[in-house]
Amino acid sequence: MKKLSFVIICVWLMAMQFSFAQNKSTEYKVIKTIPVEGPGGWDYLTVDKPSQRLFISHSTCVDVVDLKTEKHVGQIPNTTGVHGIACVPDLNKGFITAGRLDSVIVFDLKTLKVLDKVITGKNPDAILYDAYSNRIFTFNGRGHSVTAIDAKTNNVVGTLFVSGKPEAAVTNGKGKIFCNIEDKSTVVKFDALTLKIDAEWPLEPGKEPSGLDIDIKNNRLFSACSDSKQIVVMDAASGKIIATLPMGEGCDGLIFIPGDHNAISSNGEGTLTVVHQNGPNDYKVVQTLATRKSARTITYDETTKRIYLPSAEVTMDNGKRNVVPGSFKIMVVSK
Numbered sequence: 001m002k003k004l005s006f007v008i009i010c011v012w013l014m015a016m017q018f019s020f021a022q023n024k025s026t027e028y029k030v031i032k033t034i035p036v037e038g039p040g041g042w043d044y045l046t047v048d049k050p051s052q053r054l055f056i057s058h059s060t061c062v063d064v065v066d067l068k069t070e071k072h073v074g075q076i077p078n079t080t081g082v083h084g085i086a087c088v089p090d091l092n093k094g095f096i097t098a099g100r101l102d103s104v105i106v107f108d109l110k111t112l113k114v115l116d117k118v119i120t121g122k123n124p125d126a127i128l129y130d131a132y133s134n135r136i137f138t139f140n141g142r143g144h145s146v147t148a149i150d151a152k153t154n155n156v157v158g159t160l161f162v163s164g165k166p167e168a169a170v171t172n173g174k175g176k177i178f179c180n181i182e183d184k185s186t187v188v189k190f191d192a193l194t195l196k197i198d199a200e201w202p203l204e205p206g207k208e209p210s211g212l213d214i215d216i217k218n219n220r221l222f223s224a225c226s227d228s229k230q231i232v233v234m235d236a237a238s239g240k241i242i243a244t245l246p247m248g249e250g251c252d253g254l255i256f257i258p259g260d261h262n263a264i265s266s267n268g269e270g271t272l273t274v275v276h277q278n279g280p281n282d283y284k285v286v287q288t289l290a291t292r293k294s295a296r297t298i299t300y301d302e303t304t305k306r307i308y309l310p311s312a313e314v315t316m317d318n319g320k321r322n323v324v325p326g327s328f329k330i331m332v333v334s335k
Contacts, residue, residue: 026335028264028274028289028307034070034330036063039323042310044126044253045330047301048087048094048109054301055094056310056330057082062096064112065330067304074112079105084127086136088151095136095149097124104138104147106154116154121145126179130171133192139166139179146179148195160195162188168212168253170221172236180209180223187212187221187234201239206232211254211265211298218280222263224254231265231275233283243283247273253298255307262286266309268296272333291331307333 040059047054047067054065062085064074081100087109088094096105097120104124106116121143128137129151136149146160162181166188169179175192181200185207189198203209206225213222214236221234224247231254233243250268257264261277274287295311313327 026260027287028272028333028335030289030291030331031306031334032332034065034332035326036065036072036310036328036330037326038063038328039325041321041323042297042312042328043082044084044297045299045308045310046085046087047299047303047308048089049301049303050089051109052301052303053109054299054308054330055085055087057085057096058310058328067301076105076107076112076114078114081123083125086127086129088129088136091151093151095127095129095151097127097138099123099125099141102140102143104136104149118149118154118156120147120149120156121159126166126168128169128171128177130173130177130192132171132173132175135192137169137177137192139169141165141167146177146190146195148192158195160190160197162197163200167210170212170214172214172216172219176236178212178214178221178236180212182208182210185209185225187223187239189236189239199239201234203232203234203241205244206230210252213254213256213263215256215258215263215277215280217258218277220277220280222254222256222275224251224265226251231263231273233263242281245273245275245283245285247275247285248288250296252296255298255300257300259305264298264307266291266296266298268294270295272298272307272309289333291333292329295331305334309333 045056062076104118121140123142124138126139164181164184167180208227209223211224248267248271253266270293272289276286292311295309309331313324
């Protein structure tokens, strides 16, 4: 009997060690940083998958880093008030929201040469390309509006006014666009072709949503609500709140990685909050990863399976934020 008990204990210990090793292998970690020269603040960043280039909003320009060499390879200047970048490889075009110019700057993805300038609503911030409608959408903060642009012709094809300040947005790839309304704490769903609003749903108890992503397979939206420090999971068909989970402070970005079944928020306090999806209605915080204070926006590259976070050292001088010269870096996170 004693011998049997000893064997059972040994098997249990081995199983626990295996489980621990498995859990450790699924955790994310910071693996390196990529320095980027230049002063000033930053906002969104995005990856052009075919070229493996990372486009980073930075001060009054967009910096370009080759992810294969991790070297700075170019810059698109004069994008005053830059916020977001959308890449359309099939058209060899990129689109940049220049918030202080109330415009979108169109550029050649290969040469980085500026091709056009398109007037939008006031203070365009987030930007989204929807392949279903072949349109670029800008989400205009002070304009309380969405501008729709034909990605092929660069012509504005319509404007949709919304209830407040639109923030991040996603597409379901089937003609429906979702965007967070930051000051109303809601999600708006509208038609990509008709520009008609289908619904506007409250995120309560979530407040001041910023980052947004979608699980297309399970039809779930993930809103990072900065003021309430919560990730709100919503049914994209009905607007029903499925779950609310705690996250870190100062979030301005969120991604969903379908292969990992993880929703991840980037928190300006210097953490990532990782929420694992056990099923369409079952979610749990499984990791809080220390990153760097001010790392509040995020993007993911499906090719490298890596997460990228811009950040810098920031000081305050008479109430004004200043970026310490030489401190701007892109943090690289992976398993």
